[in-house]
Amino acid sequence: MSSELADVLVATALIGALALVHRPLGDYMAAVYSSRKHLQVEKWIYRSVGANPDAEMRWPAYLRGVLVFSAVCVLFLYLLQRVQDKLPLSLGFKAISPDQAFNTAASFVSNTNWQSYSGEVAMSHVTQTMGLAVQNFVSAAVGIAVAVALVRGFARSRTGELGNFWADLVRGTIRILIPISVIAAVILIAAGAIQNFAGIHHITTLSGDKQAISPGAVASQEAIKDLGTNGGGFFNANSSHPFENPNGFTNWLEIFLLLVIPFSLPRTFGKMVGSVKQGYAIVAAMGIIWFLAVVAVTWLEYAHPGTASHLAGGAMEGKEQRFGEGNSSLFAVSTTMTSTGSVDSFHDSFSGLSGGVLLLGMMLGEIAPGGVGSGLYGMLIMAVIAVFIAGLMVGRTPEYLGKKIGTREIKLAACYILVTPALVLIGTALAMALGKGQSSMTNAGAHGFSEVLYAYTSASNNNGSAFAGFAANTEYHNSMLGLCMLLGRFLPMVFVLALAGSLAGQQPIPATAGTLRTEKPLFTGLLVGAILVITGLTFFPALALGPLAEGLA
Amino acid sequence: MNASLANSARMVWAALRMLLVLTVVTGIVYPLVVTGIGQALFHGKANGSIVKVDGKEVGSKLIGQSWNIKGADKPDPTWFQPRPSNSGYDPLSTGSSQLSASNPKLVAAVKAAKKQVAAFNGVPASRVPADAVTGSASAIDPDISPAYADIQVKRVAEHNGLSVARVQMLVDEHTTGRTAGFMGEPHVNVLELNIALKQLAEK
Numbered sequence: 045m046s047s048e049l050a051d052v053l054v055a056t057a058l059i060g061a062l063a064l065v066h067r068p069l070g071d072y073m074a075a076v077y078s079s080r081k082h083l084q085v086e087k088w089i090y091r092s093v094g095a096n097p098d099a100e101m102r103w104p105a106y107l108r109g110v111l112v113f114s115a116v117c118v119l120f121l122y123l124l125q126r127v128q129d130k131l132p133l134s135l136g137f138k139a140i141s142p143d144q145a146f147n148t149a150a151s152f153v154s155n156t157n158w159q160s161y162s163g164e165v166a167m168s169h170v171t172q173t174m175g176l177a178v179q180n181f182v183s184a185a186v187g188i189a190v191a192v193a194l195v196r197g198f199a200r201s202r203t204g205e206l207g208n209f210w211a212d213l214v215r216g217t218i219r220i221l222i223p224i225s226v227i228a229a230v231i232l233i234a235a236g237a238i239q240n241f242a243g244i245h246h247i248t249t250l251s252g253d254k255q256a257i258s259p260g261a262v263a264s265q266e267a268i269k270d271l272g273t274n275g276g277g278f279f280n281a282n283s284s285h286p287f288e289n290p291n292g293f294t295n296w297l298e299i300f301l302l303l304v305i306p307f308s309l310p311r312t313f314g315k316m317v318g319s320v321k322q323g324y325a326i327v328a329a330m331g332i333i334w335f336l337a338v339v340a341v342t343w344l345e346y347a348h349p350g351t352a353s354h355l356a357g358g359a360m361e362g363k364e365q366r367f368g369e370g371n372s373s374l375f376a377v378s379t380t381m382t383s384t385g386s387v388d389s390f391h392d393s394f395s396g397l398s399g400g401v402l403l404l405g406m407m408l409g410e411i412a413p414g415g416v417g418s419g420l421y422g423m424l425i426m427a428v429i430a431v432f433i434a435g436l437m438v439g440r441t442p443e444y445l446g447k448k449i450g451t452r453e454i455k456l457a458a459c460y461i462l463v464t465p466a467l468v469l470i471g472t473a474l475a476m477a478l479g480k481g482q483s484s485m486t487n488a489g490a491h492g493f494s495e496v497l498y499a500y501t502s503a504s505n506n507n508g509s510a511f512a513g514f515a516a517n518t519e520y521h522n523s524m525l526g527l528c529m530l531l532g533r534f535l536p537m538v539f540v541l542a543l544a545g546s547l548a549g550q551q552p553i554p555a556t557a558g559t560l561r562t563e564k565p566l567f568t569g570l571l572v573g574a575i576l577v578i579t580g581l582t583f584f585p586a587l588a589l590g591p592l593a594e595g596l597a
Numbered sequence: 598m599n600a601s602l603a604n605s606a607r608m609v610w611a612a613l614r615m616l617l618v619l620t621v622v623t624g625i626v627y628p629l630v631v632t633g634i635g636q637a638l639f640h641g642k643a644n645g646s647i648v649k650v651d652g653k654e655v656g657s658k659l660i661g662q663s664w665n666i667k668g669a670d671k672p673d674p675t676w677f678q679p680r681p682s683n684s685g686y687d688p689l690s691t692g693s694s695q696l697s698a699s700n701p702k703l704v705a706a707v708k709a710a711k712k713q714v715a716a717f718n719g720v721p722a723s724r725v726p727a728d729a730v731t732g733s734a735s736a737i738d739p740d741i742s743p744a745y746a747d748i749q750v751k752r753v754a755e756h757n758g759l760s761v762a763r764v765q766m767l768v769d770e771h772t773t774g775r776t777a778g779f780m781g782e783p784h785v786n787v788l789e790l791n792i793a794l795k796q797l798a799e800k
Contacts, residue, residue: 045779053779093614113612120616164689174624181623210615217619222627229631236659239635239643247647247654250795251676252667257645257657258688264631281691284734286659287645292781350698355707358727362693365680365728365740368782389734392695491697513695594699
């Protein structure tokens with residue numbers, strides 16, 4: 045079988061599996077967030093925390109819950125890293141420096157999982173499992189909670205109430221993320237991923253060398269890292285490390301885990317607003333953009349433009365033999381477009397234009413299909429914008445799902461879409477103007493600029509992948525990227541929840557003959573167009589300086 | 598003390614307790630349960646797929662190794678050679694070179710590797726496959742392509758006093774196809790191949 049045919053089969057199996065699973069999972073998630081019953085373990089959690097899970101919250105209270113909880117998480121994770129050398133199971137690793145500990149805390153709490161450290165020589169067993177992996181769960185659950193709050197804003201009327209943040213956080217963790225993670229982790233171990241709390245294992249090879257084999261609770265962390273679209277690798281090599289991703293099947297499974305919740309949430313949304321077709325219009329827009337990017341990057345990697353790849357006869361630098369070009373491209377697109385950022389191959393060594401597509405995928409705002417929760421609310425914001433544009437064209441007051449998109453709503457949506465581009469462009473410009481970008485580059489010229497642009501794009505959009513030649517572990521970049529990650533995560537959430545509150549308070553407008561049919565393919569087309577135009581106009585100049593300049597040289 | 602301040606303090610306290618409770622559930626119970634299942638059902642894999650020869654541990658099936666002449670930074674012609682690694686196959690220093698395809702450093706490295714591999718194995722440069730001259734993503738890639746194994750057969754056979762046909766058979770036996778027939782790429786595990794080679798040569 046040729047590699048190309050195998051790649052087509054891999055993608056087909058992936059799309060087939062997602063199509064099969066999205067319905068039961070989407071419906072299940074809708075039931076989880078609509079149910080009035082609490083599981084026994086949840087009741088125990090609420091009691092020990094002293095939270096009332098049945099108290100409805102208006103948007104400011106919901107937002108306060110999100111922000112206070114996340115702030116506590118940042119502080120806790122920061123302190124844990126600062127004292128890891130004094131805790132048990134430290135493996136002899138030192139405490140993490142203040143700027144790097146801040147960066148990592150911001151990174152994992154904001155669901156970014158940007159890593160300026162190498163896991164195998166920096167983070168202790170305790171930091172990995174009780175600090176980082178915990179954030180993999182709860183930051184993902186926070187993302188889904190905010191998305192669900194927005195969906196409730198569309199679904200409810202004449203109330204300002206958006207649900208209970210504590211209940212949403214706990215349910216997402218207990219009923220969705222943990223069960224799937226346990227199953228996925230066990231499958232990963234069966235396929236060869238490691239799972240132990242041993243020390244570093246020393247052996248002598250047949251050729252007489254000494255080799256140190258890393259230990260770790262890897263499979264359990266790998267499962268939630270992909271499922272929660274987190275992306276922070278146990279090891280520096282991330283999912284290219286054979287202990288994290290041992291073969292072609294685990295690679296496929298990990299891509300599936302990246303995509304399964306983001307592609308199922310539109311079904312949850314459709315279910316909760318009472319029209320699954322509305323969900324399908326959203327998922328179609330996500331799927332089209334993702335698929336186009338997969339085709340583009342796979343084709344470019346097989347064509348392997350670039351002097352070194354031409355000489356070598358293939359774009360295998362920074363790729364594993366067991367994955368090859370095709371499977372690596374599928375992973376790369378899926379990880380950048382889900383705001384995950386785990387990698388099974390290194391994007392810095394992808395061809396200039398492929399790198400450009402990966403960058404663009406993040407610049408779209410992580411909505412195709414985006415991170416868990418954040419992808420759905422990002423896409424719904426774009427839907428609001430698309431409805432508004434359509435309304436302008438025909439001269440009608442725009443409405444979406446029976447809710448009027450008035451001045452307040454469009455202002456909030458506009459603020460949302462301005463946040464990350466501002467962070468990306470200002471962050472990159474500052475780094476370059478101060479010379480901090482140049483001093484961190486591994487590659488020179490246009491590709492070097494791409495490394496800086498990629499870093500600030502990845503951090504601000506909460507992706508976490510990198511053109512990893514970029515030397516990120518400096519005081520300046522640790523601090524600035526940490527700031528970008530926090531603002532890029534929580535500022536948009538403010539606008540989303542404010543919008544949700546304002547929608548939930550409205551009277552529903554009955555649909556008339558003049559209402560834009562947002563469940564139709566025409567709307568999906570309009571949505572995709574709006575996304576591409578808005579992102580294109582915002583980022584074209586920056587892309588022209590980096591990947592386009594390199595790719596067309 | 599005003600009410601909102603007390604309110605905020607209560608919220609922070611609740612958030613902290615929530616984090617601690619969820620830390621117990623997701624940070625202690627979850628990994629321990631998974632570790633328990635993994636250690637019970639898949640003991641060897643959960644501990645790194647360690648391979649033994651004559652009762653002695655010689656490496657992990659999943660972690661690549663260098664096969665250099667002992668004490669020298671030169672490839673040993675008696676062994677099948679792995680892909681280039683920018684960390685010398687040190688598992689405590691994983692990750693790739695991060696060089697772009699347009700980087701003169703990578704161009705020079707590929708050129709040099711191509712020349713070296715061709716000369717070392719006595720084949721024309723045109724037969725040297727891409728994986729033989731490029732660094733992997735993890736820097737501990739345990740595999741090479743079947744094409745790279747093939748061009749090493751003659752050299753390995755000569756240095757071990759074996760027939761080319763026998764060594765070629767060994768390579769074919771150790772070529773792993775795609776998982777389930779379509780996932781991933783065909784590859785040859787260098788450690789397993791070299792162990793089999795050693796056993797064959799000692800017979």
